[in-house]
Amino acid sequence: MKFNFKNKSKEDQKKIIVVTTVILLFVLVAVLSPIIFPGTQFALIIDNSIGKFFNVIDFFTNNYVTLLESIAVVIFIWILYKVLVLIISVFIKRGHRSETIGKLLMNSIKYIAVIAVIFLILSAWGVQTPTLLAGAGIIGLAISFGAQSLIEDIFAGLFIIFENQFAVGDVIEIGDFRGIVKELGLRITKFEDVNGDIKMINNSDIRGAINSSNVLSQAICEIEISYKQDIEKFETFMRENVKLIKNEVSTIKKGPFYQGIEKFGESGMRIRIVAWSKEVDRLYTIRELNKHVKVLFDKNNIEIPFPQVVVHNEIKNEL
Numbered sequence: 001m002k003f004n005f006k007n008k009s010k011e012d013q014k015k016i017i018v019v020t021t022v023i024l025l026f027v028l029v030a031v032l033s034p035i036i037f038p039g040t041q042f043a044l045i046i047d048n049s050i051g052k053f054f055n056v057i058d059f060f061t062n063n064y065v066t067l068l069e070s071i072a073v074v075i076f077i078w079i080l081y082k083v084l085v086l087i088i089s090v091f092i093k094r095g096h097r098s099e100t101i102g103k104l105l106m107n108s109i110k111y112i113a114v115i116a117v118i119f120l121i122l123s124a125w126g127v128q129t130p131t132l133l134a135g136a137g138i139i140g141l142a143i144s145f146g147a148q149s150l151i152e153d154i155f156a157g158l159f160i161i162f163e164n165q166f167a168v169g170d171v172i173e174i175g176d177f178r179g180i181v182k183e184l185g186l187r188i189t190k191f192e193d194v195n196g197d198i199k200m201i202n203n204s205d206i207r208g209a210i211n212s213s214n215v216l217s218q219a220i221c222e223i224e225i226s227y228k229q230d231i232e233k234f235e236t237f238m239r240e241n242v243k244l245i246k247n248e249v250s251t252i253k254k255g256p257f258y259q260g261i262e263k264f265g266e267s268g269m270r271i272r273i274v275a276w277s278k279e280v281d282r283l284y285t286i287r288e289l290n291k292h293v294k295v296l297f298d299k300n301n302i303e304i305p306f307p308q309v310v311v312h313n314e315i316k317n318e319l
Helices: 010-036 041-048 056-092 096-124 129-146 148-162 231-247 279-299
Strands: 171-174 177-184 188-192 198-202 217-225 254-264 269-277
Touching: 056 096, 148 177, 148 188, 148 198, 177 198, 217 254, 217 279, 231 254, 231 269, 231 279, 269 279
Parallel strands: none
Antiparallel strands: 171 177, 177 188, 188 198, 217 269, 254 269
């Protein structure tokens, strides 16, 4: 549960401040008593009791070499980590697959750096690292039995990357979900849907995914024209002019092409126009294609019919 100091009442805030101040003063006296009260009975009592736990001066005096060595290890590993990240970031710019592998390497290097710092610092303080490694191996073996899903996620993530199933920036369908791959990690993959929401899926749960980014996707415009329209003249006009829309829509990679009458509706003939774009741009391309087809129709007085109802009124003559 998150502690929120601002939500406390004024009395509670005062109590918290008083208790915190007393604790800090207590620790400060315990640490500085040999300096503030040198040679006194009070300093002797403090030094022989709680002073053993707070004798910071003696701690730094006796272990300053080891402390400096620990700080040097942290600085060295941090610099090495930043250099490796910089090198990887250069290769990330080459494409989606490079970006995916680069982010995976960055995550791996981060974990390795933390583990290396911990073992090197413990070694500097005299801890037997071979014993730690052996113990870590036993602990890791014990944890692996209880973390089978974690291991499964990691292996699934590795297979996704090395088999090139998908990469960062690809549009993926998993069941009823459809989104763009934002980040591919060792354990989870993050997707962004059309609303901008981020969905996180364990790698081992990604089954039957459809990668819609491998080939260009169809952007389809279907619109009705009046039955009164001369279809032969209309089709000649469309084949000559529809390709000009490509100059207005930058996301169109191929087409657009007029493909004829799709069906006969109640109020008009439904025609079909198809263009091809990247999957990530498909929805935008459809909207732009619809707009420019409407503009083309308006400029050339081509009617888009409204729903019509024909009523037959039969009058019978009664004798």
